[in-house]
Amino acid sequence: MSSQPPHALEHGAVPWLLTGALATAGPHAEHLPLWLSLLVASSLLWRAWLWQQRRPLPPRWSLALLVAVGVAGIAWQFHSLFGKDAGVAMLVLFMALKPMETRHRRDALVIVMLGYFLLLTHYFYSQSIPTGLWLLIAMTLLTGALISLHGGGAQPIMTIARQAALLLLQALPFMFILYLLFPRVTGPLWGLPEDARASLSGLSGEMSPGSISHLIQSGAIAFRSRFAGETPEKADLYWRGPVFDSYDGVTWRTATPPARLPRPAPVIEASGTAYAYTSILEAHNQRWLLALDVATSLPPEGSLAPTFEVLAREPLRVRTRMSFVSAVDYHANRIEAPAILQQALALPARINPRTRALASSWQSLPAEKIAAAALSMFRQEDFHYTLRPPLLGADAVDEFLFVTRRGFCEHYASAFVFLMRAAGVPARVVAGYQGGEVNPVDGYLTVRQSDAHAWSEIWLAGKGWVRIDPTAAVAPSRIEQGIVAALPEGEPLPSIVRLDATWLRQLRNRWEAANNSWNQWVLGYNPQRQRELLSWAGLSDPDWQSMTASLAILCSLALLIITWWTLPRRRRADPAQRAWQRYCAQLARRGVGRATWEGPLAFAQRVARERPDLAALTSEAAGCYAQLRYGRNGSENLLERLQQCVRRLPPQRP
């Protein structure tokens, strides 16, 4: 069957192939080098021109040259031919050049298969709703190309498109079934290449002046949380991220682990309301899980660090859904390890002399008074809260406290902790997010990168670690109302958080709620969710056999439905015909079968000869049927009589 000569490519199939190639390769232009995108575009255009002019394809050597140039370019650009980005670039290059040597149907098939594969690579970069929709369109185009390749080439475009869309529509049930029931394996199967993780935005492992104010200009969502009960006060919404206790004069860092040893388990005495909530954390490629300060109950993947932030075992590389319980009123580590306290007092030598002088003037005071003195300084002196602070020199804290007095939360937190340490109070910087906005559409509290914040913590004997937010002293509205209210007009905030028009805000809320559901229910469908779904469906503790079985059953069911749906509607035999056929079938079981070509009366006569006991009844049935089918006016009455004849047949003899 398959030993036929290669089929020549149908002329009408080429535009389908080219648009399919464009639709699958085109969106990659966003992350491909410009020269490659231009090469792809010109190659496709050239092929389209050749098609339109019905010109012969270029010779193979010229193509080989182009391939060589393209591969060399990719190798030079990515320093490799493998790995994610380089691989995608190679695929796009082949997709653009393959149409140039497509002469047979076989070559065209390769393009379509390559196209289907390229569709997958888009998900490395984005799995959002628009990507999904765009890829559905691209898939329709590729499927249309397949149809036009296999005999549909002469049809009008819309007919092919409709046919392709119909096929995809009918394939959707299978997709749902497979998506829900196909046994999921948690990846990765092997080590991911180095560039598998794109640079993700989020808090980083260190804090220097400008790092948070830079982050804050992104409107991207950091995480969403939904509280099981009531939502805490806005001023209590401190989402704890990394804790920085090591300062080199410019940058705050987390002290390296040996300095912290030994690590006693943190002791947290919580009082007041316990807030239970579920968070969907966007991937940020770091270990901390942003829990409300301070977490009392953790998801199984998390553990509480000695500095109270929740840490995952692995950096968070995919969007993850986790449940926490937190308390807002707490005493944490009333008794602290000496090593940690020592770290919380360490300062680089010789910098910021004016600050040190100020601090030493407070040294005799109790720790709480020292903090109060510092805060009242921020509150009473002419300090400003701004996203665009002046640059600071070597003695950054001195300059900030005594000269510029303009800064963002990181400046205040940094300066405050420096002051405390210089005055002998153990203190550290905590980074995280503060606040968030409840989306009325789905009730999720949305926390964006623009809610990033830094505050400080001091240790008081008998009270443990106490949060002090110096920003609150300067700009109380930052805490109470959020960043937009705290910053004056003209500050470079992302426009998405600064939406004034109500309808735009609503639109944004809806879009984000849709995205959230998409993320949770579509993208977040993982083995765990699959187990939940199956146990909800009654398949508790499913193994792969039962899952495969149910998968097979459902798929064949869907296949049957589609088969039935597309089955040509057969004309239903009229009732008289059906009754007669039933009667004849009954007689056949009794040993006198009607030959297919035998008319009713002829049959009745034969029955009379062969089975005199059935003669009268058969004669009546045949007469009724003949009249119904071949007579001028068959009445209901006759039909009933015929149907009665079927019932009146004597029971079969054994």
Add this chain to the structure above:
Amino acid sequence: MPLFAALKRWLFRLARDEQLPIVLGQRRIFIVPTRAGVLFAGVLAVMLIGAINYNLSLGHALIFLLAGLGLVAMVHTFHNLFGLSLTPERAEAVFAGDLASFPLQLDNARSEPRRALEFAFDGQPLVKVDVPAQGHVTVAIPYATSKRGRLDPGRVTLATRYPLGLFQAWSYPHPRWSCVVYPKPFRTPLPRPSPGAQADHHHGDSGQEDFAGLRPRQPSDPTRHIAWKAVARCADEQMLLVKQFAGGASDELWLDWSLTPPEHGHEDRLSILTGWVMAADEQQARYGLTLPGQQIAPAQGNVHRTHCLQALALYSESAP
């Protein structure tokens, strides 16, 4: 391997189709993935591994949608044949070496067209056809003939890959079909009319039976053709009318097997006779055909020619 042959016969129902029209039901449609289908499955497997490795949820969805597409394509390919009704029609006789064509009427009762149906006899050229929705089309399936006689083309392979080419569905309709293949005509000069034919012509006046009308007499017309009754009825016009006959008398030929050069082979002699029949027919001669043990009386016209050619085509079959 008789067992294998029996299995094949059972599976593919290699018997002839006696009941017409032949309606393709599920029992006689077979379907397997094509090479493209296997490639597609391979691509899907690779994509699945990729999607698992990179934890791409949408990638999973894409792959499952494509898998569903494959299944749906299978159903559609099957349906492209299912319920199609085939009625074989008469195949016109051809000369050996020509392409015989076996017409098959395809009836599509569905409301969607059936596309890209491919028909071929085993080892013969392929013909492609679309059947419109609720319409019918007659496809002529070619068969390259090589020798004279009654040609039984065997079963037809009716295959389709529409819509996606991932699956091939096929069926083996096997109608009772035959086509008479005349010997390949060799053009050689006609033999001379036989003396018997001359005599027959002399007294039978045959070939002048068909009255075609009247026309004014010309001096050369024989007097026995004058339509005296007609002349009498319109005597006032002072004009003689003659009866005109269609199909003027012609020589009567006997195309005799014994007149063919005996040094030629059996088949070549039949070919020479065939050439004579064609030539005599072109000349509108009255001719008869004599084969060993068989004789066809002189006559002319298409029916007669067909009769003679058939006798030549089937000669060895009917020879004693």
Add this chain to the structure above:
Amino acid sequence: MPPMLPMTRPSPVTRILAAANAVILGKSSQTRLALCCLLAKGHLLIEDLPGVGKTTLAHTLARVLGFQFSRIQFTSDMLPADIIGVSIFDRESGNFQFLPGPVFSQVLLADEINRATPKTQSALLEAMEEGQVTTEGETRPLPEPFFVIATQNPSTQIGTFPLPESQLDRFLLRIELGYPDHDAERALLESGGRRKQLPTLASCLDPGEFAAMQQEVAAVYSSPALLDYLQALVEATRQDARLVHGLSPRAALSLLAAARAWAFSDGRQMVLPEDVQAVLPAVARHRLRLVSGSYAGSEDIAALIRSLPLP
């Protein structure tokens, strides 16, 4: 007789058949077919060996139906004028006077029609087709009804001019009589031939009754389902590769007419597939020629019927 149907009504057909079958022994189905042929206003061709009772059947039918009857024995030296009649110049009136031939009768028995030359055959057949005769520019109508019952020897016999296919098509039915069965032949031998009974046979119909019957036959209902079946049969003959030609549209009409008559003779007001099947051999066998050259045999027709399923 088949079982009585709701629509069954008594029929004069029974009387005719009873009378005819009293003369022609053991040929009830042929007699019935012959009667149906006349009821359907068709001409009948009886083909068989000499001496099996062809002429007796024709003669009996004419007698029983009470028709004016004439008989021509065809010979090879017969001329058209011997059938149609001749114009003779009448000296007294100065005109040509037409002397009508035997064709001007209600039932014309054309005995051994294949013995005449094609010229003479065609003269008769034209009269059959047109229902009128044209000689010397004048058209003369034939009587009403006008039937030709032709008999024919199988053309394998020597000294015959077989009717061409186009002429055969003008006969609605062609029947074969065949040898009588054992009992019928004994009765024949004992009674010493049937022909002597013929002159004593009286008509069993009232005047005008036959015409009324013909009208009723034409009104027998044929449902769409029946027409579907009939068309399928006709199409099957056209697509059968063993046959040179299929049935013509005229043949299809003939088939329907004959089936109507058959249904009527069975006392029904509707045509059933059985009726079509019953008359099909008589309608089709002389119209279908096999590729091998001979006409279709009864087993070919039976195979054709079997190839078409009935729901």
